[in-house]
Amino acid sequence: MKDPLKKIKPQVRALSAYHLKPYDCAIKLNQNENPYDLPAEIKEEVLSFARTRPWCRYPAFVPDDLIATFAEHYGWTREGILVGNGSNELILATLMVTLGPGARVLIPVPTFTLYKLESTVMGAEVATVHLGPDYTFDLDALRLAIREQMADLVVICSPNNPTGCILENDDLEAILKETDALVAVDEAYHEFCDRPSCVGLLSRHPNLIVLRTFSKAMAMAGLRVGCLLAHPDLAREIGKAKLPYNLNFFSHAAATVAIKHRATLRERIDHLRGQRDFVYRNLREIRGVRPYPSHANFILFEVEDPKRVFDGLAARGILIRDVSHYPMLSKALRVSVGTDEENETFLKALKEVMVSCSPPSLQGRGPGG
Numbered sequence: 001m002k003d004p005l006k007k008i009k010p011q012v013r014a015l016s017a018y019h020l021k022p023y024d025c026a027i028k029l030n031q032n033e034n035p036y037d038l039p040a041e042i043k044e045e046v047l048s049f050a051r052t053r054p055w056c057r058y059p060a061f062v063p064d065d066l067i068a069t070f071a072e073h074y075g076w077t078r079e080g081i082l083v084g085n086g087s088n089e090l091i092l093a094t095l096m097v098t099l100g101p102g103a104r105v106l107i108p109v110p111t112f113t114l115y116k117l118e119s120t121v122m123g124a125e126v127a128t129v130h131l132g133p134d135y136t137f138d139l140d141a142l143r144l145a146i147r148e149q150m151a152d153l154v155v156i157c158s159p160n161n162p163t164g165c166i167l168e169n170d171d172l173e174a175i176l177k178e179t180d181a182l183v184a185v186d187e188a189y190h191e192f193c194d195r196p197s198c199v200g201l202l203s204r205h206p207n208l209i210v211l212r213t214f215s216k217a218m219a220m221a222g223l224r225v226g227c228l229l230a231h232p233d234l235a236r237e238i239g240k241a242k243l244p245y246n247l248n249f250f251s252h253a254a255a256t257v258a259i260k261h262r263a264t265l266r267e268r269i270d271h272l273r274g275q276r277d278f279v280y281r282n283l284r285e286i287r288g289v290r291p292y293p294s295h296a297n298f299i300l301f302e303v304e305d306p307k308r309v310f311d312g313l314a315a316r317g318i319l320i321r322d323v324s325h326y327p328m329l330s331k332a333l334r335v336s337v338g339t340d341e342e343n344e345t346f347l348k349a350l351k352e353v354m355v356s357c358s359p360p361s362l363q364g365r366g367p368g369g
Helices: 040-052 064-074 087-098 114-121 139-149 169-178 232-239 249-260 262-284 306-315 340-357
Strands: 081-084 104-109 125-130 153-157 182-186 208-213 226-230 298-302 332-336
Touching: 040 249, 064 081, 064 226, 064 249, 081 087, 081 232, 087 114, 087 153, 087 182, 087 208, 087 226, 087 232, 104 114, 104 139, 114 125, 114 153, 125 139, 139 169, 169 182, 226 232, 249 262, 262 298, 262 340, 306 332, 306 340
Parallel strands: 104 125, 104 153, 153 182, 182 208
Antiparallel strands: 081 226, 208 226, 298 332
8 A cells, every 4th residue: 555654754743833722722922922912003004905906816926015114124235135924934045045064053942943943854864062151142052052062043032031031132143254154043022122233243244143023022923924134145046945925915005004004002011021020020929939030921830730730721711822842841821911811810810820839738828938
């Protein structure tokens, strides 16, 4: 009997697909989304544009006007910008043009699992380097691993998902100066960070690639818009792996309008940053919970029994992310920052769950025991 699966790469068959198990919960704090939808007036402006377009025609092959808008917004040359159906498409394009059998990619872990999964699909050799104490970037370990592994590509998420740590620009520049590897920095959560973007390093380091998205801070997860910024020669080569007509005109319009109204969106982003700090402070007060500082719109925290806590919250209608299967994170969970009301409800429910998880002799005691 024929077995068509024999034609699939062995390394692909050994992988588990990236997926999320569906849960029916009233409060959804598991995907790092902006909980505040785009204002009605912004939506109406996008809809007005979409109504004037012939839906039977393809979108722009190269969205020059949007690229020009991005060039002004990010402060980089339009020749070095690619637009994608979410930044994930552009991450994939970067991997496609750089990786293959014999090529080496280095990834600090724990991080977004898609990097390793897709690199493995490409047939590359995947090396990892662990984050340091308290889940922060260990610059010395990272630089040593790049040299020892002779990496062709280094993929860094900053702020990092799911730990929330950042790689400071001075540290990134030290890496860029001493390696000829391409260094791709995924800044999906940058707007929630109080540090400057690494886009400012592009003019000095032609081996740097920066990825940005509208899915998180810009409240457009349902529309899938991302961009890649790199030296024009590098962007041209990566662009060869991008699908034609990859950005539909509706998403094109939404991104243009969102940038136009960025001051309004900035107010909401600042509010979420304040709520992140509020949630962090309150997590520190709950016995048995150890949260870690975050520069993103989520917080990683550790508990003794993450599955029991996850299930306890889900039973109360609150969905967070169980990341205890990630490297180094056997006791960890991740919660996205929600609305004020969602955050209050989450904290109250977590306190209840933690009491139910504690031995009777410890129940009722405060954070200090």
